[in-house]
Amino acid sequence: xxxxxxxxxxxxxxxxxxxxxxxxxxxxxxxxxxxxxxxxxxxxxxxxxxxxxxxxxxxxxxxxxxxxxxxxxxxxxxxxxxxxxxxxxxxxxxxxxxxxxxxxxxxxxxxxxxxxxxxxxxxxxxxxxxxxxxxxxxxxxxxxxxxxxxxxxxxxxxxxxxxxxxxxxxxxxxxxxxxxxxxxxxxxxxxxxxxxxxxxxxxxxxxxxxxxxxxxxxxxxxxxxxxxxxxxxxxxxxxxxxxxxxxxxxxxxxxxxxxxxxxxxxxxxxxxxxxxxxxxxxxxxxxxxxxxxxxxxxxxxxxxxxxxxxxxxxxxxxxxxxxxxxxxxxxxxxxxxxxxxxxxxxxxxxxxxxxxxxxxxxxxxxxxxxxxxxxxxxxxxxxxxxxxxxxxxxxxxxxxxxxxxxxxxxxxxxxxxxxxxxxxxxxxxxxxxxxxx
Ligand SMILES: *Cc1c(COP(=O)(O)O)cnc(C)c1O
Numbered sequence: 001x002x003x004x005x006x007x008x009x010x011x012x013x014x015x016x017x018x019x020x021x022x023x024x025x026x027x028x029x030x031x032x033x034x035x036x037x038x039x040x041x042x043x044x045x046x047x048x049x050x051x052x053x054x055x056x057x058x059x060x061x062x063x064x065x066x067x068x069x070x071x072x073x074x075x076x077x078x079x080x081x082x083x084x085x086x087x088x089x090x091x092x093x094x095x096x097x098x099x100x101x102x103x104x105x106x107x108x109x110x111x112x113x114x115x116x117x118x119x120x121x122x123x124x125x126x127x128x129x130x131x132x133x134x135x136x137x138x139x140x141x142x143x144x145x146x147x148x149x150x151x152x153x154x155x156x157x158x159x160x161x162x163x164x165x166x167x168x169x170x171x172x173x174x175x176x177x178x179x180x181x182x183x184x185x186x187x188x189x190x191x192x193x194x195x196x197x198x199x200x201x202x203x204x205x206x207x208x209x210x211x212x213x214x215x216x217x218x219x220x221x222x223x224x225x226x227x228x229x230x231x232x233x234x235x236x237x238x239x240x241x242x243x244x245x246x247x248x249x250x251x252x253x254x255x256x257x258x259x260x261x262x263x264x265x266x267x268x269x270x271x272x273x274x275x276x277x278x279x280x281x282x283x284x285x286x287x288x289x290x291x292x293x294x295x296x297x298x299x300x301x302x303x304x305x306x307x308x309x310x311x312x313x314x315x316x317x318x319x320x321x322x323x324x325x326x327x328x329x330x331x332x333x334x335x336x337x338x339x340x341x342x343x344x345x346x347x348x349x350x351x352x353x354x355x356x357x358x359x360x361x362x363x364x365x366x367x368x369x370x371x372x373x374x375x376x377x378x379x380x381x382x383x384x385x386x387x388x389x390x391x392x393x394x395x396x397x398x399x400x401x402x403x404x405x406x407x408x409x410x411x412x413x414x415x416x417x418x419x420x421x422x423x424x425x426x427x428x429x430x431x432x433x434x435x436x437x
Pocket of ligand 1: 109375
């Protein structure tokens with residue numbers, strides 16, 4: 001295959017992608033339990049239009065060539081696979097490998113779908129990208145894509161998150177995006193979604209609501225999955241260079257928030273029954289601590305309609321979306337993508353959890369044994385991998401999606417857990433100096 005053909009192949013209906021293509025109405029699986037597009041009537045034609053334009057784009061050679069070129073020259077793809085020899089030796093079991101999405105431009109996998117969404121928006125003649133953000137990671141990646149495409153960008157963010165994630169607010173502003181505070185209710189992610197949605201309803205003709213994961217109404221769960229699937233298609237090829245022709249990892253692991261980095265890694269392997277797939281959710285303070293202490297949607301949720309899709313959802317006693325917690329702000333969401341909901345019921349993916357404590361331990365373990373500081377989100381997948389690797393034979397291979405780097409988490413980790421890991425908090429190590437004018 002020529003280079004170009006290879007790049008295109010992953011957006012084709014290859015057998016792997018076809019195994020998880022939703023029905024045309026956006027429902028996944030034979031019994032159509034999850035997915036769909038539950039939107040207000042005025043938005044129905046708009047969503048249909050996005051779906052139609054995406055169906056055209058994904059077989060348009062120019063669109064695919066533009067995307068392939070940006071992946072290579074802008075994101076820095078392919079991201080390498082790295083063998084954690086020190087860590088594997090220390091654990092004394094299976095070999096742990098990382099798919100290094102943390103090395104992408106902007107520091108995580110999110111740029112993979114943001115560039116795709118921005119390219120599609122440009123192709124559709126839209127002039128503005130709009131989205132919500134929690135911790136600011138999706139906002140930064142989208143603001144980056146918008147700057148590149150020379151489009152307007154508006155990011156809605158809860159007032160509380162703005163205060164908490166100030167460096168990301170500054171990044172977005174420097175990149176030319178307008179950051180709009182959501183000031184009502186809990187002033188956090190859910191309110192940011194409401195606020196962005198309201199702004200989008202004002203002029204959906206000229207804007208694309210660029211959703212940040214494999215969630216929301218059809219076609220977003222499918223489209224974001226397709227843009228992320230490059231991760232697994234690359235990994236499949238790279239792994240054969242490592243382990244020999246036809247060889248695949250024994251187990252793939254990825255953290256699950258909305259579900260896009262995990263589907264990104266898993267999709268290329270869905271049709272290979274020899275590869276075990278494990279999604280790791282946040283157990284936070286512990287699953288037994290109850291509502292508000294974890295964010296284990298697939299483990300403890302029930303099917304419901306949330307943010308335009310039917311999916312597993314954590315509900316409170318009133319039947320509303322529950323409050324959730326995780327040390328990783330990219331994972332604290334009471335819903336999850338419809339494809340994951342389907343894959344759980346189909347038992348193709350196994351869903352497990354990791355507690356905050358196990359995650360902090362994995363965060364330091366990788367930092368100190370390999371010199372790689374992981375995002376707290378990614379450290380969930382690593383924590384579970386470390387747990388099972390110990391009891392597996394040395395010739396088994398685990399591939400963990402390192403979805404992002406931990407730069408954003410340094411203060412949080414050191415403030416809360418520094419003393420357990422020998423990081424001083426006295427004197428000049430007390431914390432960052434406030435700059436005066
Ligand atoms: C946002 C984020 C996640 C969670 O999102 P998914 O859609 O579940 O992938 C995971 N890792 C990092 C680094 C993130 O920024």
